[in-house]
Amino acid sequence: MPSPACSVHVPPPTRTPDVLVVGGGIIGLVTAWRSAQRGLATALVDPEPGGGAAQVAAGMLAAVTELHHGEQTLLALNLASARRYPRFAAELTECTGRDLGHRRCGTLAVALDADDRAHLRELHALQQSAGLESEWLSGRECRRLEPMLAPGVRGGLRVDGDHQIDPRRLARALVIACERAGVAFHRVWAERLTVAGDRATGVVTADGTALTAGQTVLAGGSFSGRLAGVPEEVRPPVRPVKGQVLRLTMPRAHGPLLHRTVRAVVRGGHLYLVPRENGELVVGATSEELGWDTTVTAGGVYELLRDAHELVPGITELPLTETRAGLRPGSPDNAPLLGPTGLPGLLLATGHHRNGVLLTPVTGDALGHALVTGELPDEARPFTPRRFDAAPVLTERSA
Numbered sequence: 001m002p003s004p005a006c007s008v009h010v011p012p013p014t015r016t017p018d019v020l021v022v023g024g025g026i027i028g029l030v031t032a033w034r035s036a037q038r039g040l041a042t043a044l045v046d047p048e049p050g051g052g053a054a055q056v057a058a059g060m061l062a063a064v065t066e067l068h069h070g071e072q073t074l075l076a077l078n079l080a081s082a083r084r085y086p087r088f089a090a091e092l093t094e095c096t097g098r099d100l101g102h103r104r105c106g107t108l109a110v111a112l113d114a115d116d117r118a119h120l121r122e123l124h125a126l127q128q129s130a131g132l133e134s135e136w137l138s139g140r141e142c143r144r145l146e147p148m149l150a151p152g153v154r155g156g157l158r159v160d161g162d163h164q165i166d167p168r169r170l171a172r173a174l175v176i177a178c179e180r181a182g183v184a185f186h187r188v189w190a191e192r193l194t195v196a197g198d199r200a201t202g203v204v205t206a207d208g209t210a211l212t213a214g215q216t217v218l219a220g221g222s223f224s225g226r227l228a229g230v231p232e233e234v235r236p237p238v239r240p241v242k243g244q245v246l247r248l249t250m251p252r253a254h255g256p257l258l259h260r261t262v263r264a265v266v267r268g269g270h271l272y273l274v275p276r277e278n279g280e281l282v283v284g285a286t287s288e289e290l291g292w293d294t295t296v297t298a299g300g301v302y303e304l305l306r307d308a309h310e311l312v313p314g315i316t317e318l319p320l321t322e323t324r325a326g327l328r329p330g331s332p333d334n335a336p337l338l339g340p341t342g343l344p345g346l347l348l349a350t351g352h353h354r355n356g357v358l359l360t361p362v363t364g365d366a367l368g369h370a371l372v373t374g375e376l377p378d379e380a381r382p383f384t385p386r387r388f389d390a391a392p393v394l395t396e397r398s399a
């Protein structure tokens with residue numbers, strides 16, 4: 001029996017929605033779900049809800065192993081979302097009856113040569129200075145945990161708190177949860193934001209329909225900056241960062257090839273192998289700034305397979321079942337843009353870059369709060385889109 005929070009809720013069809021979410025990827029969906037759960041009549045516009053980058057992403061919940069210098073503020077948000085994941089996944093499963101492939105398997109980050117080892121040592125020091133749990137292992141200890149690793153592995157970091165979820169299952173479950181919560185879906189492209197006076201009022205869709213709403217949330221991933229009609233001063237500064245990802249199948253007969261997520265930096269490129277319980281092995285990812293290009297290239301596939309083979313030589317025996325490319329929504333500081341903009345009635349939920357899957361729970365909570373109160377909760381305040389507002393130019397007279 002679904003909990004009361006998950007019960008079917010269908011608002012009267014003629015009512016103008018309180019909230020219109022533009023974009024039906026996991027960030028748009030979680031925003032719409034939380035909005036509807038808070039009693040707001042909510043609509044979502046996207047030709048294919050549940051599509052987008054979640055169809056490509058590996059689904060690592062890796063706040064600790066993906067820590068980067070200069071991203072300490074983002075770390076706090078990542079950790080808050082990671083802590084929320086077990087309850088979030090349980091709630092979504094309860095609402096939809098769908099298993100999300102949430103695996104608390106931990107992560108092992110390994111080094112293949114002296115440079116990689118120096119890089120990992122530095123990451124370890126950064127993790128320790130941030131009070132995060134990770135354990136340095138020798139190469140032999142790494143292979144004891146993961147016997148299929150190459151004999152040349154020089155050492156690694158064991159992070160038992162970095163887990164995984166299946167983003168495709170997550171997206172599907174969020175579509176169902178939205179339907180159950182009474183979100184109205186418009187399966188069409190949003191073409192232009194409409195503004196009346198000094199307020200965003202909704203969008204016009206590709207078929208010419210005007211969809212109006214009290215508040216509009218722009219959650220279009222890397223496309224968020226491209227919606228026509230958005231005034232220049234509030235246009236989200238997001239750009240597409242292409243990631244090519246492979247999917248292979250691990251035969252069940254010989255047991256899993258890997259037991260946990262394995263990551264490495266190989267020749268400066270980030271590589272990860274994410275083994276799922278159903279036998280899928282996701283290998284990613286390239287990081288390319290090439291505009292809105294989602295072509296899978298021979299070079300991208302070659303580099304991923306070459307590096308993955310160096311790390312786990314047995315990988316070349318596996319069937320290669322899928323190659324795909326998606327676009328991360330990169331922002332100038334690699335952190336998301338959440339909440340109200342300088343244009344009344346327009347909010348953003350975009351710019352999640354490498355962390356969209358990880359940040360799904362906290363984004364839903366932050367936007368749900370902002371839609372009801374007009375304010376971001378404390379934890380999300382540093383991620384206001386207004387941090388990118390142009391600084392006032394100081395003239396001699398004003399200085």
Ligand code: GLY
Pocket residue numbers: 060066243284285328353354355
């Ligand atoms: N977080 C993994 C990626 O963006 O490739």
